[in-house]
Amino acid sequence: MVFQKKLDVGFIGCQIPTMPRFPRSARGKRSPPKKVENNQMHPFDLLATVAGELLEKRESTCSLYETKERTNHVNTIKQKHLDNGSPSKSDVFDQGSCDEGSFVARFVSHEERRAASALALVKSDVSEKDGFAGKSAQSIGILKCELQKLKATVSLKNDRIGIHNLEDPMNLDSKAIALVSSDSSVELTPSVDYHSAHSSSFQSVKDGAELVVDKDDDENSSGRTHNCALYSKAFKPHCTVERRVRKMTTSNYWKADREAMINDGEIWNREIKPVLHSRKLSYTRQRTQRSSFKRKKLLERFSSSASNEGFCSRDVPDSLVKCDTKFDSSDPHAHLNDAQGRSCSTTDQRLSYESADHPVKLSIKSFRVPELFIEIPANATVGSLKRTVMEAVTAVLSGGLRVGVLLQGKKIRDDNKTLVQAGISNTDKLDNLGFTLEPNPNRAPPPHNSNSREPESPNKILSHADQATPDTITQPPPNTTANCTESDHDSVHSHANPSSSVDQMYDNSKALVPILAVKSDALSVIPLRNSRRSEMVRRIRRPFSVSEVEALVQAVEKLGTGRWRDVKLKAFDSVKHRTYVDLKDKWKTLVHTARISPQQRRGEPVPQNLLDRVLSAHAYWCQQQAKSTRLAEPYLLPA
DNA sequence: ATTAGGG
DNA sequence: CCCTAAT
Numbered sequence: 001m002v003f004q005k006k007l008d009v010g011f012i013g014c015q016i017p018t019m020p021r022f023p024r025s026a027r028g029k030r031s032p033p034k035k036v037e038n039n040q041m042h043p044f045d046l047l048a049t050v051a052g053e054l055l056e057k058r059e060s061t062c063s064l065y066e067t068k069e070r071t072n073h074v075n076t077i078k079q080k081h082l083d084n085g086s087p088s089k090s091d092v093f094d095q096g097s098c099d100e101g102s103f104v105a106r107f108v109s110h111e112e113r114r115a116a117s118a119l120a121l122v123k124s125d126v127s128e129k130d131g132f133a134g135k136s137a138q139s140i141g142i143l144k145c146e147l148q149k150l151k152a153t154v155s156l157k158n159d160r161i162g163i164h165n166l167e168d169p170m171n172l173d174s175k176a177i178a179l180v181s182s183d184s185s186v187e188l189t190p191s192v193d194y195h196s197a198h199s200s201s202f203q204s205v206k207d208g209a210e211l212v213v214d215k216d217d218d219e220n221s222s223g224r225t226h227n228c229a230l231y232s233k234a235f236k237p238h239c240t241v242e243r244r245v246r247k248m249t250t251s252n253y254w255k256a257d258r259e260a261m262i263n264d265g266e267i268w269n270r271e272i273k274p275v276l277h278s279r280k281l282s283y284t285r286q287r288t289q290r291s292s293f294k295r296k297k298l299l300e301r302f303s304s305s306a307s308n309e310g311f312c313s314r315d316v317p318d319s320l321v322k323c324d325t326k327f328d329s330s331d332p333h334a335h336l337n338d339a340q341g342r343s344c345s346t347t348d349q350r351l352s353y354e355s356a357d358h359p360v361k362l363s364i365k366s367f368r369v370p371e372l373f374i375e376i377p378a379n380a381t382v383g384s385l386k387r388t389v390m391e392a393v394t395a396v397l398s399g400g401l402r403v404g405v406l407l408q409g410k411k412i413r414d415d416n417k418t419l420v421q422a423g424i425s426n427t428d429k430l431d432n433l434g435f436t437l438e439p440n441p442n443r444a445p446p447p448h449n450s451n452s453r454e455p456e457s458p459n460k461i462l463s464h465a466d467q468a469t470p471d472t473i474t475q476p477p478p479n480t481t482a483n484c485t486e487s488d489h490d491s492v493h494s495h496a497n498p499s500s501s502v503d504q505m506y507d508n509s510k511a512l513v514p515i516l517a518v519k520s521d522a523l524s525v526i527p528l529r530n531s532r533r534s535e536m537v538r539r540i541r542r543p544f545s546v547s548e549v550e551a552l553v554q555a556v557e558k559l560g561t562g563r564w565r566d567v568k569l570k571a572f573d574s575v576k577h578r579t580y581v582d583l584k585d586k587w588k589t590l591v592h593t594a595r596i597s598p599q600q601r602r603g604e605p606v607p608q609n610l611l612d613r614v615l616s617a618h619a620y621w622c623q624q625q626a627k628s629t630r631l632a633e634p635y636l637l638p639a
Numbered sequence: 640a641t642t643a644g645g646g
Numbered sequence: 647c648c649c650t651a652a653t
Contacts, residue, residue: 564641564643
């Protein structure tokens, strides 16, 4: 399977086909439309005129809705165009199944704008010279071609770019932050070869999707330069397109516009990136004042905060249309159903009816890949980074995957529930439905270590730690070494864990590359209220292996129960996913486990001798602690 | 950043 | 595992 980097892997949009369009009342006030004259204009001219006006005023996107006059013009265009046997009748002018509102929404919101812009340019060009008739054949041919081409790319491209709601600078900011504030995010999406069949303008998007290394993120903060932020140039805000189109509209130069379209990525780079950059800096600076731990935590949950920084336009009238139109073309599969209209704003206006009769229709855009650990030298090339990521992904995939279902951020574990029972038929909740891809724990580990009993990472790490850390005064060194060796043979860990193939990678890992789902186009689908919760992804559960338990016990025996940081450093220093809190928690559960009857225990059984050691060590250190407390606070005791 | 403890 | 209060 081939994968291509994309910025939103993680999200799965759910859409309810039967959702109505925005009610007119929800669209907000619009300024009175400019007059569009002349019903005898050539369709292309008319289209161009409308386009020109649209481009003149940002808010005109919405005003079109309110304009009967324009609607009529649009109808005229549509009709004439169809009569002319347009090659793109099923594209720009829709399948005839949508109303004018939908048509306009499409027309004004996506690549059509660019097409329209191009048309406008030609129009003005032509009218200034020989008139329309003079140039007609060639020009129209080009225009039709361009229209078709652009339209053909609309749904796919928009989907990939994932920018639908970013005309507002604030939204742009949020997006920028979303992009750059992750330590590193690489996301994957199946590389369907849809671009090859289409225009060069789409190709440019593909090219724009190259990995970009952003060093600033870390240089400006923690100084951990080994982490790099990865993001896609293709992840450019809609306003880029808008800006360019507007600029070109005034240039009167068709060719230039065309080139501009093709050079999307470059323009993005030049015009927008600096903006993102400065915003990003201020943002990250703010954040990185805090500890890297906090920061990491923030990043882990970033998608949720990003979703709350203005991406869902439910409350913003001006963006309602954008939200609406987003549905029109962002999802290639849902495209045909668009006439029914869907939007986030209507979500709450709709009465949520839960009926088993109603089929639940979901649109799965992508899956979230929880975590990947990648080790790569700082001087490695981006190409090798890509390959490494690829390998890691393949490793995970080949290890077996299962699908997880998240509703309102909570995992639905009961496979036997019906959708209704689980609440998946509830339209209110549907927007918070998500799917994840997870390593399958039942799957056999990759072949290369399936039959070897070689020590795996934890043990290896243990050895390192013991060598590196001089023993404390309390314990005899020889014992340590012996125990280490012993634990080396007790390597259950990697065999039980499907992610073991990846485990090896973070042995000495310097680079931790979490795959974060930076929500993009999906953002507008998610309602805000619960999104904070729904996006709170728990860390994946990683049961302690026996060897890990042993390492923990050993460390606690030596260090005591109040020094979890030291325990972590000593025994799990290189195991990134075990924090000292984890270790403390594990010890807590170990003590509990040791006290209950074996019948009550669950999970991988911990050898009784280990549990015994847990109890005795725990008793010992509790006693020690009590003693020192008593010494420190002698006067508190008598009472 | 760590520790301790409840959930 | 998560979340928090208290260090």
